[in-house]
Amino acid sequence: MTLTPSDANAFSRIKIRTGALVFCGDDVALIRRDRDDSVHYTPPGGNVEVGEDLLAALGRELAEELALDIAQATPPQLLWVVDQMVTRPGPTAPPRKLHLIYRLHVSPEVRSRMAIEEYDELPDGGREIGVVEWIDYRKAAELPIFPPIGPALAALSSPRAIVTDAALPAVTDDNYTWI
Numbered sequence: 001m002t003l004t005p006s007d008a009n010a011f012s013r014i015k016i017r018t019g020a021l022v023f024c025g026d027d028v029a030l031i032r033r034d035r036d037d038s039v040h041y042t043p044p045g046g047n048v049e050v051g052e053d054l055l056a057a058l059g060r061e062l063a064e065e066l067a068l069d070i071a072q073a074t075p076p077q078l079l080w081v082v083d084q085m086v087t088r089p090g091p092t093a094p095p096r097k098l099h100l101i102y103r104l105h106v107s108p109e110v111r112s113r114m115a116i117e118e119y120d121e122l123p124d125g126g127r128e129i130g131v132v133e134w135i136d137y138r139k140a141a142e143l144p145i146f147p148p149i150g151p152a153l154a155a156l157s158s159p160r161a162i163v164t165d166a167a168l169p170a171v172t173d174d175n176y177t178w179i
Contacts, residue, residue, distance in 0.1 A: 015097045018058040019045030019147075021079065021137075022066065022104050023159040024111040028137045029066060030145065031118050031130040040144045041133070043101060044118070058102055066132060067115040068106070076102040079163055082147040083170040088178040099147045105159065147171055 021043055022029040030041040044065040048057040059070035070076070082099040106114070111134070118130040135143070141154035152168055169175070 013095050015095045016048040016054070017045055017097055017099050018048055018054055018061060018102065019043035019099055020058060020062055020076065020102045020104055021153065022062070022068065022073065022106060023137070024106050024108060024134065026136050026138070026159060027134040028140070028153070028159070029114070030133055030135055030140075030143070031065065032133050033128065033130050038144070040146055042130075042146055043149070044132075045101075054100065062104075065115065065118040065130075067113070068110070070104070072110045073104040073106045076104050078166060079103040080149060080152065080168045081166050082149065082168045084147060085170065085172050086176050086178055087173055101147075101149060103159075148176060 019042070029044060031044055032039065032041050044062060045058065046061040046065070048054060052060075055070075055076060058076055062068040062070055062073075078100060080099075080101040082101065084097040084099060114132070116132050118132060120128045120130065122128055137156060137159060138154050140150040143150050145153075147168075148171060149168060156163075
């Protein structure tokens with residue numbers, strides 16, 4: 001990857017995003033975003049605010065996006081860490097981002113009360129609607145998921161499988177094209 005001086009400065013700032021793989025049996029909740037030129041999935045979550053505790057940020061994001069009270073799930077387990085240094089389209093300089101992907105489990109009863117849509121506020125004041133989809137985790141390798149955790153997710157022997165290496169490959173311009 002070739003960085004310009006302004007890119008190098010942007011990548012020197014690190015943002016942290018907490019995300020969750022919320023399981024109910026073999027199904028995992030992912031947010032599908034339909035855009036004019038693409039469709040992609042993300043684990044529910046969002047950026048950690050300055051000074052915010054990581055698990056508090058995760059709880060806040062899950063409440064906002066899934067209407068899930070984190071106390072109604074199993075305690076979050078850090079599953080994977082993904083380092084992201086990808087230039088993206090648009091005028092905003094790309095920050096370096098660390099994605100902390102946690103795993104939680106909910107009961108069918110809790111799942112039945114969770115949100116089916118998620119709303120992201122856009123810079124112009126509008127909102128983008130994301131659809132919460134429950135997908136068999138073993139099919140995740142076939143999906144355009146960002147960060148690109150689909151193959152690792154599909155490779156789990158079970159939703160509760162022990163993961164011995166939390167570091168997934170870094171996401172760079174050499175191995176990822178922003179959609």
